[in-house]
Amino acid sequence: MKKSVKRVVHVLFSGLGGHGAVMFGMLDAGFYSDAEHLVLLTGVEPPLQDYVDRLEQRNIEWRYVRKQPGRAYVSFYKTLRRAIFESDPDLVFVHGLATIPSVVWNRTRAVVLVRETEPQSTKSKKDWGALAVAHANVDAIVHLTEDAAKTASAKLRALHRPGKVHIIANGLDIDFFSPARQGSHAILEGDIVRLGMVARLQPSKDHLTLIDAFDRLCSDRPSLDARLEIAGDGATLPAIEAEIESRGLQSRVTLHGTLGAEGVRDLLRSLDIYVHASLGETMSNSIMQAMAVGLPVIAGAVSGVTNMVTPDVGILYTSRDVHALKSAIAGLLDNPEQARSLGAASRAQAVRLYDARTTARAYEDLAEQLFRAKAGM
Template sequence: MKTIVHILYSGLGGHGSDFFSLVSGDTAGEYHHTAIFCGVEPMRQGYGEECNRLGVPFTYVKKKQGADLGFYVRLGKEIKRASPDVLLVYGLSFLPSAVLYKKLRRRVPLLVRDTQAHHLKAKADWYWLKMAFRFADRIVVLSGESANYLTEKFKGRAVAKIIVIPNGIDTDKYKPLTTGHAQVRTLGMQSRLQVIKDHPVLLQAFAEVHRQHSGLKLEIAGDGPTMQNLQSITSGLSLSNVVRFHGMLPENELIGFMHSLDLYIHATFGEMMSTSIMQAMACGLPVIASDVWGVNNMITDGQDGLLYQSGNAADLAGRINLLLSDDALRVRLANAARETAVNRFSKQVLFNRYKELFGQ
């Protein structure tokens, strides 16, 4: 049985959800999976609990803030200890250790997932991606648009390494709690709180809608560097009594969070492919999201969700008001969202695509 070693981020973000969806999609136990969680943030407690539930051995390699060469040494030792038949790297910054192991053990395929929106990449990210094209066997991207962009940028023989595999989730776990959405009382969003997410516009739009619909509440799940600023904006808009920040939620509470919502909103400046949106769609929620790369390839506007002009609070408020006033549209979008999630984003579809890579 092949051992697949997964190297992923230890904190809140899409890596954990992607990893657990892939592993849980291996329902027949065709591979032995091992996880190495890495990062500045402590490993989330829920990650360890889910690994134990799935019978996946795991370890955590801490990285110090800033330059930390020792981190790559420690990560390299953990990779060697795991003795992989296939290396699957979820974060570009983890590449040096994986590449070194690859050079020492040439028989081991190195697969790299590139899941950050290209227009949001820093200079260092492009450096790591260039390294990936040189040393990795395959580069997994989440959409055809992403593949086309990289093909234009890198050209040459390296582009043959690109393969498109969208993310997936457990649609049996993320599923509607009830049928229908008779009345909207609670809006919400779940993500890491960081500058590439546009929570300020979400708060501004909610303030506008709340003036007309005072019974509404806004629930925000997630943690990150912009938390304090967002709480300050909330206070300045006099919304502290109707906006609640939940912080980081373990997956079992996140499912409950999604079930508590009547309408899901995802305000962002860009994604590669949003796990949070997939989860909301799978839970049968009507979704309103920014019309940006990594979102508009998941949602067809007016068919299984609504898109609004990114950064435009008035446009977002208008979309929210539309769904508040049109029950039939809200229910139709919710049902279509669930159907899209099952047909395109299930863990079974995800695993079958990766299985093709593992077997090559």
Template sequence: MTAQNSRPGPRLRRVALLIGHLEVGGTQKQLALIALELRRAGVEVDVLTLSKGGPFEAPLRDGGVGVHHLGFARGAGAGNARTFARMVGTLRRLRPDVLHAFLYHGYLIGVPAARLAGVPVVVAGRRNESRLDLRHPWSAVLDRAVTRMTDHVVVNAVALARDAVSAGAHPDRLSVIYNGLPGAAFDPAEPEPVGTSLPVLACVARLSEEKGHRFLLDALALLARRGRPCTLVLAGDGPERDRLERQAAVLGIDVRFLGSRTDSAGLLARADVVLLPSLTEGLSNSVMEAMAAGRPVVATSVGGNPELLEGRGVLVPPSEPVALADGIGRLLDDPELAGRLASAGRAWARKHFDTHVMVDEHVTLYRRLLEK
């Protein structure tokens, strides 16, 4: 990336990025990419977490990025009020030019704090469809109020731009910036050994209700009844794990639970088909990484998935195990089709997911807002 401060216009001195935590997740991975690339471009960067750190913290610190845990706690009441006051003080001390708050709780708390601290530019990063966040009657009211307080809203898919406008964002203060992938995502990887003679299906996603794993397990059982048994490998962890393990046992299907991990390159290299059965989605990192790895993908037609996979993968309706099973069977039975879609996806990913382009677009936006 071109050194941003050599360009004409206001100098971008310091950026603060805010998120709930640094555990394994697609948004956390993208935040780390943005932070490290900004730092390499000569911008001072601080990452603030509402609660705790996680696996992405060490690479950030090693790259010269400051990491600050604010200490918010669920249900802490007066304690969180004091933490909010300390957060305002932290922002006043750091004096960033820009605060970019990611995800619903990040901008719900971060935008008012930044305004009180006098941060010049405040950006909200929406990464989910609003129905995932606005599950309580008062959530939509708060969301609209906070959105009006921001200078700009950034989303990572056109589908999310439409969703953000319906949730109160002004079209003139809204930008779509696609996620980025590091160059290593396109490098060949050694396939991870999976002890099975069956076709291997892989799903890299948090084990939470909105990811739709229960429908995927039903689809696997349908395939087995059709004489097409497969081994399903799940990379991720979350509140649905126990229930999914019980469901797999009842159905009598071969499901391997690998737990949370930050690197799935070997697993993707081994997979015959990569799956994402989400009920709601932003712009999925796991689908992007599968495309970069040249793997055929079956995903539900929600959120940004159609933008990624139209003509480059198999899209199916959400919550429909029969459609999932049909899509998987279609690729397993037609290797030529699977290879053609995988090649198209990889070529499209190379063109659209350059990390430097993504960060350059953020820098351009930040500086334009500072100039205003």
């Protein structure tokens, strides 16, 4: 019998990231639709306006718990802990590892579930420490893939609690992220070729190799009218801007900054090819979104990508290899039928594997299992 859940608290990063996309997809898919939901947006960055607008449109309560820049961790964790538990929630859904200290030593009746999303290849010592603390203190840790779970087990060893580990893939609203209206855009049939990438601008993303490959492609094909569209914001923005300027690509490369959900969808719908230059992922929401929109995908062959981008939906290249990336793009430009076939297969795979309704039901089933265990049933 399903537990009567009155209140769910979600804890996630206040800026752009996959956490918000997954949460909104689940909420729109009816995740504990009869419960009250409180969303706590946390971090140094102010809440993304798109998140605020979408929460208020859905009449979902939210708060911003700001972390001061620097090392003011203790006061931040205490403030966040009060915000999490003061309303006596039934379920606390923590997206990511950054706020784990706020949910340790849980003395309430709430079930605490952590969705672990940081790429295994880019985890810091602090991240691994937070994951070890989570294993000791929370009710469940959800990994997005079997590979991520195996890597964590090997790394944590005796600190790993296998009974708390579960695998649930990300999902998204495949009706919202869908191909453009029939006939309004056809892959590689326009006068201008549009490539694009959507991601936070951070060291784990390889935007500089993407820009280099794009520049070489344009130099090799002077008659090619191509554009590179980059959406996102973050720490590596100055380096990316400098690279674009040094190559004289200002008229060909557009930096869109942070886009809301509709902006991301509309940008993806305008592209011919989606390129994801990355040094490591867990399960990329941007790739899922591009696939759902029906785009062929070219991506770095790194952990967290190779399990998504298979030969029937896209092309993998050796990460950081600018020549391999340029060749992969050129190959699709020379074979538009292949590009369109990959795009159609991408959409079909997204519908089959990445529907947020499946993800929402899986998390509800897990929560029910945890409620029964907590009650001693």
